[in-house]
Amino acid sequence: MKNPIAVQLLAMVTTMLIFIESSISIMSAGTVSRDLADHYRVSREKLAYVIQSSCVATCSSVMINGWGAAMMAIIGVQVSKGYVEGEPFTILLHAIPYNLMAWLSLLAVLFYVLTGASWGPMAKADQRAAAGQVLREGAFPIVGDHQRDDEPLGKVSYFVLPLLSTILMVPVGLFITGNGDIASGSGSTAVFWAVMAGTAVAMAFFIGTRVLSLDAFFRHLLAGYANMMPLGAIMSLAFLMGDLSADLHTGHYITQVIDGILPAGLSAAFVFVIAAIMSLATGTSWGTFAIMIPIGIQIGAAKGIDPHLMIGASISGAIFGDMTSPISDTGIVASMATGNDHVDHIRTQFPYVMIVGAISTMAFAALGSI
Numbered sequence: 001m002k003n004p005i006a007v008q009l010l011a012m013v014t015t016m017l018i019f020i021e022s023s024i025s026i027m028s029a030g031t032v033s034r035d036l037a038d039h040y041r042v043s044r045e046k047l048a049y050v051i052q053s054s055c056v057a058t059c060s061s062v063m064i065n066g067w068g069a070a071m072m073a074i075i076g077v078q079v080s081k082g083y084v085e086g087e088p089f090t091i092l093l094h095a096i097p098y099n100l101m102a103w104l105s106l107l108a109v110l111f112y113v114l115t116g117a118s119w120g121p122m123a124k125a126d127q128r129a130a131a132g133q134v135l136r137e138g139a140f141p142i143v144g145d146h147q148r149d150d151e152p153l154g155k156v157s158y159f160v161l162p163l164l165s166t167i168l169m170v171p172v173g174l175f176i177t178g179n180g181d182i183a184s185g186s187g188s189t190a191v192f193w194a195v196m197a198g199t200a201v202a203m204a205f206f207i208g209t210r211v212l213s214l215d216a217f218f219r220h221l222l223a224g225y226a227n228m229m230p231l232g233a234i235m236s237l238a239f240l241m242g243d244l245s246a247d248l249h250t251g252h253y254i255t256q257v258i259d260g261i262l263p264a265g266l267s268a269a270f271v272f273v274i275a276a277i278m279s280l281a282t283g284t285s286w287g288t289f290a291i292m293i294p295i296g297i298q299i300g301a302a303k304g305i306d307p308h309l310m311i312g313a314s315i316s317g318a319i320f321g322d323m324t325s326p327i328s329d330t331g332i333v334a335s336m337a338t339g340n341d342h343v344d345h346i347r348t349q350f351p352y353v354m355i356v357g358a359i360s361t362m363a364f365a366a367l368g369s370i
Contacts, residue, residue: 003040004041005113007033007040008047010033011032011033011047012109014032014033015051015054015055016054019065020064020065020066021066022056022059022333023333025059026052026333026334027333027337029051029055029337030334030337030338030339031337034338043122043129044125044339044340045348046118046122046125046348047338047340048338048345049109049122049349049352052330052345053106053352054109055334056102056319057106060285060315061103063092064170064194065170065191069191070289071092072092073088074293074294075088075297075311083297084300089174089178089182089186091307091308091311095308095309098309098311099315100312101272101315101317101320101357102315102319105319119351120351120352122349135340135344136341136344140341142336161201161202162199162201162205163198165197165198165201165202166194167194169193169197170190170194171190172190177190264303265365267310268296268309268313269362271292271296272313274292276357277317278291278321279319280320280324281321283322284329285318286318292317293314293315305368313364316364320353324353324354326343331346
């Protein structure tokens with residue numbers, strides 16, 4: 001790396017390439033770029049913004065990961081209820097272009113990286129870093145557990161082999177479940193098979209090369225599963241609420257309430273704003289789109305609006321909070337990966353995301369009025 005721009009682009013590309021899981025993506029990008037960023041005097045706040053925004057935007061737009069599987073499962077419920085027609089995979093594929101918050105966020109990151117422009121609290125952080133001060137006075141950085149001296153060093157193959165196995169298995173699963181047609185395949189089933197395949201490859205590799213014993217492998221595996229339990233509980237309750245909203249015709253009710261008050265053309269912008277507020281308050285994008293995608297589809301069906309636009313607005317609003325909420329898991333991981341004070345990270349990133357959110361709101365209003 002020869003300059004600050006290259007360092008930031010490295011962080012951005014790294015987190016975008018490892019799209020299979022957001023926490024792994026962010027931690028990997030932070031690991032490879034943090035020391036370089038300090039060397040070239042890129043503020044840690046700027047690095048955290050680049051990594052988190054790029055990660056969330058990419059993960060919410062790539063369909064062959066857990067995010068895509070969850071969205072397709074949610075859409076599948078609405079298909080079964082008759083609110084939208086088609087295969088969940090195809091419906092989500094056509095909705096992803098309307099994930100405006102993601103696309104505009106990536107453009108914004110590129111703009112700030114390539115031009116070196118900064119303003120607001122981020123400008124102060126950049127000025128401080130340029131003067132050689134890594135963190136502000138009194139900052140309390142979140143730092144992950146350091147590797148102990150008695151732990152063996154890892155190898156790239158330990159990470160790449162299971163990851164590639166997982167990624168490559170997704171299209172295979174879609175092909176099999178779709179009876180030869182990837183577009184008709186079951187996204188949730190394909191991702192499940194991919195995770196199981198990646199786990200099997202990891203087990204064979206680590207035990208076969210004696211990196212881990214059978215007991216140690218399963219202890220690590222179960223610890224990982226345990227860490228996912230809170231997310232599983234949140235998603236189960238969110239799916240329940242989404243299903244209930246369909247049975248209670250929540251979208252139709254909301255349509256009746258706003259009818260005559262809010263023009264039909266502003267429905268997508270309305271869904272985006274509500275999802276943004278919900279995700280900002282809760283810090284969970286998954287829980288938000290699990291609730292708002294069904295409501296968005298139902299409002300679209302009642303008002304005759306393109307369901308793909310409404311799904312895109314729901315996803316966009318959900319990731320807005322992921323980028324701005326202080327209790328967002330990706331925000332906390334981004335602060336940890338970059339050795340940042342979490343309050344400083346959110347404080348500097350918030351104005352940037354707000355601008356993108358405002359532009360997205362106007363864009364959804366314009367698209368809904370066409």
